[in-house]
Amino acid sequence: xxxxxxxxxxxxxxxxxxxxxxxxxxxxxxxxxxxxxxxxxxxxxxxxxxxxxxxxxxxxxxxxxxxxxxxxxxxxxxxxxxxxxxxxxxxxxxxxxxxxxxxxxxxxxxxxxxxxxxxxxxxxx
Amino acid sequence: xxxxxxxxxxxxxxxxxxxxxxxxxxxxxxxxxxxxxxxxxxxxxxxxxxxxxxxxxxxxxxxxxxxxxxxxxxxxxxxxxxxxxxxxxxxxxxxxxxxxxxxxxxxxxxxxxxxxxxxxxxxxx
Amino acid sequence: xxxxxxxxxxxxxxxxxxxxxxxxxxxxxxxxxxxxxxxxxxxxxxxxxxxxxxxxxxxxxxxxxxxxxxxxxxxxxxxxxxxxxxxxxxxxxxxxxxxxxxxxxxxxxxxxxxxxxxxxxxxxx
Amino acid sequence: xxxxxxxxxxxxxxxxxxxxxxxxxxxxxxxxxxxxxxxxxxxxxxxxxxxxxxxxxxxxxxxxxxxxxxxxxxxxxxxxxxxxxxxxxxxxxxxxxxxxxxxxxxxxxxxxxxxxxxxxxxxxx
Amino acid sequence: xxxxxxxxxxxxxxxxxxxxxxxxxxxxxxxxxxxxxxxxxxxxxxxxxxxxxxxxxxxxxxxxxxxxxxxxxxxxxxxxxxxxxxxxxxxxxxxxxxxxxxxxxxxxxxxxxxxxxxxxxxxxx
Amino acid sequence: xxxxxxxxxxxxxxxxxxxxxxxxxxxxxxxxxxxxxxxxxxxxxxxxxxxxxxxxxxxxxxxxxxxxxxxxxxxxxxxxxxxxxxxxxxxxxxxxxxxxxxxxxxxxxxxxxxxxxxxxxxxxx
Numbered sequence: 001x002x003x004x005x006x007x008x009x010x011x012x013x014x015x016x017x018x019x020x021x022x023x024x025x026x027x028x029x030x031x032x033x034x035x036x037x038x039x040x041x042x043x044x045x046x047x048x049x050x051x052x053x054x055x056x057x058x059x060x061x062x063x064x065x066x067x068x069x070x071x072x073x074x075x076x077x078x079x080x081x082x083x084x085x086x087x088x089x090x091x092x093x094x095x096x097x098x099x100x101x102x103x104x105x106x107x108x109x110x111x112x113x114x115x116x117x118x119x120x121x122x123x124x125x
Numbered sequence: 126x127x128x129x130x131x132x133x134x135x136x137x138x139x140x141x142x143x144x145x146x147x148x149x150x151x152x153x154x155x156x157x158x159x160x161x162x163x164x165x166x167x168x169x170x171x172x173x174x175x176x177x178x179x180x181x182x183x184x185x186x187x188x189x190x191x192x193x194x195x196x197x198x199x200x201x202x203x204x205x206x207x208x209x210x211x212x213x214x215x216x217x218x219x220x221x222x223x224x225x226x227x228x229x230x231x232x233x234x235x236x237x238x239x240x241x242x243x244x245x246x247x248x249x250x
Numbered sequence: 251x252x253x254x255x256x257x258x259x260x261x262x263x264x265x266x267x268x269x270x271x272x273x274x275x276x277x278x279x280x281x282x283x284x285x286x287x288x289x290x291x292x293x294x295x296x297x298x299x300x301x302x303x304x305x306x307x308x309x310x311x312x313x314x315x316x317x318x319x320x321x322x323x324x325x326x327x328x329x330x331x332x333x334x335x336x337x338x339x340x341x342x343x344x345x346x347x348x349x350x351x352x353x354x355x356x357x358x359x360x361x362x363x364x365x366x367x368x369x370x371x372x373x374x375x
Numbered sequence: 376x377x378x379x380x381x382x383x384x385x386x387x388x389x390x391x392x393x394x395x396x397x398x399x400x401x402x403x404x405x406x407x408x409x410x411x412x413x414x415x416x417x418x419x420x421x422x423x424x425x426x427x428x429x430x431x432x433x434x435x436x437x438x439x440x441x442x443x444x445x446x447x448x449x450x451x452x453x454x455x456x457x458x459x460x461x462x463x464x465x466x467x468x469x470x471x472x473x474x475x476x477x478x479x480x481x482x483x484x485x486x487x488x489x490x491x492x493x494x495x496x497x498x499x500x
Numbered sequence: 501x502x503x504x505x506x507x508x509x510x511x512x513x514x515x516x517x518x519x520x521x522x523x524x525x526x527x528x529x530x531x532x533x534x535x536x537x538x539x540x541x542x543x544x545x546x547x548x549x550x551x552x553x554x555x556x557x558x559x560x561x562x563x564x565x566x567x568x569x570x571x572x573x574x575x576x577x578x579x580x581x582x583x584x585x586x587x588x589x590x591x592x593x594x595x596x597x598x599x600x601x602x603x604x605x606x607x608x609x610x611x612x613x614x615x616x617x618x619x620x621x622x623x624x625x
Numbered sequence: 626x627x628x629x630x631x632x633x634x635x636x637x638x639x640x641x642x643x644x645x646x647x648x649x650x651x652x653x654x655x656x657x658x659x660x661x662x663x664x665x666x667x668x669x670x671x672x673x674x675x676x677x678x679x680x681x682x683x684x685x686x687x688x689x690x691x692x693x694x695x696x697x698x699x700x701x702x703x704x705x706x707x708x709x710x711x712x713x714x715x716x717x718x719x720x721x722x723x724x725x726x727x728x729x730x731x732x733x734x735x736x737x738x739x740x741x742x743x744x745x746x747x748x749x750x
Binding site for chain 3: 115
Binding site for chain 2: 376377378379380381382383418421422423424426427428431
């Protein structure tokens, strides 16, 4: 099993509906450092899982609509509780669309929300 | 597959019986930076694997009886060789007890003992 | 010259007035990982610059009123452009008040806003 | 499942044949920070997966023939496109030879080529 | 004293003339993770030392002519021993030119060449 | 001003006499990740502040007598409260002796005791 990982980040505001979230029910924010890991059983003719430049560009494009936004105000999140787990799955889907046809394997997206907490989502694409 | 990771640390002394350990047979010590990763196939109604605050508290409670101790003097470790691997499994069990009923899935505990070495234990809970 | 550094973090929302800030003029957010470094020419009778536990507590207290808030809505920031530099000075002042009488020397506060950008403020206290 | 990870690094030059690599077709270089993770279902009589000192030595030996070299000039890479993925598999094989008879399980080798990109290879040994 | 730091990286090959460099006399390479820290006694009307986006762009431009090159082949380094210290001063000068007129203060450039070694240069600009 | 930094680590046990230390009055331990930064106004004929290999060796030698020991049992620390600050000064002196005649400038020694706390000592040598 081979894998390639690229990193980018976003800076967003949001609030989380639900008593479990305590003070995070208020509008607050986060820097999410986002890792996208592409896993594959084999390499292509260029000895790569996926071109790192292309992978970085796909991740950046997937993150762009979120960056410097209040997620509470984005139409696609209107009914969502935008936890780190939820956002990881969201980014996963957006990256998956961009790499379709170029990459087949497992994609793991990790969002580091601080030096002491992270969450993520992993599934085949 | 979703996952959430929280981080804490302990500062302990111990010695390791066995020639393989060389100078680590002497009483020495370590800062273990401890990551607990909770993996689950699905999210709950709040879009979370486990509440990060609760997970952090469980990890801290699991670590507390070890923190600022000489492990050689703790009754529960009297016959144990307290390697990093062993301690990872120990912390795993202690965290598992605390999250029982709230979390079902895979728990991975990693102990970073320096910037160049780590060990861990991973199993369902 | 001796120094001690402690680390904590906050998760806040805000917006930045001024064309220079581009998309950061919108409400967005950040995780600020905050380092407080205390520098002193000498140690006290306990061989310390400042008790690390006390320093950590002072930093946490200084950060608490900001954590999980939209800074745009806090009365004390109503007329402020809450850049990372500005916030570093703000935290500096709040920590300085708490350590007064216990610590005399230079305090440096650094806010890491991502894995690729940081800002800070340093001055005697 | 238990695991142990050790870290080392190499500083090498190389060039990558293939249009996909863009400017990396030129002779350039990289510091690869290399993590070797050893995974095993059980511990030995010393409560370890593998002796960390031995694992570190095996990794260092595996890396030594590459360190401070231009990979384009090494006979064993004469026909190879020495991508990070390819090098991860190469190091994997070299480490596997050294730990044979001492360790049986899964070995994962990760090469971090910068603070924003990495690649690796994982397989049983 | 306020400061802002931005990070980027380059991947280069080179060789170092001089017996002191041992195996680094051969053509090898490095990933340099480059931090540029801008220090100033005061903030401008926007509450910033320097616009982080502008600072990042200046750093990227300063690094671009080096990135994915063999430094031994660049005309401007033909007689130079391109140690990390030397390269830090080189980047310092290139960044200084780009921020002239916008930033006045101290610029510190740090090149991390691995997880265990770094070098840098600091001077007013 | 130029600078070079090298990193190593030690794993030690100790206890701290004094009520201010709370639970750290018990025998416990720490991994200290140790950075030695050498600062100089100029470079030598090889374009270096100090040879990184030599600096690393000096740091390792300075740390060796402490590594894998209980500091409470070392004769030279018999009357000392071995705080992180104190140990930083100790390492500073030991490194200074080793680099005397080769390096003149400022030496800064930092001991990271966890991901959230550090201490150090800086002085001319």
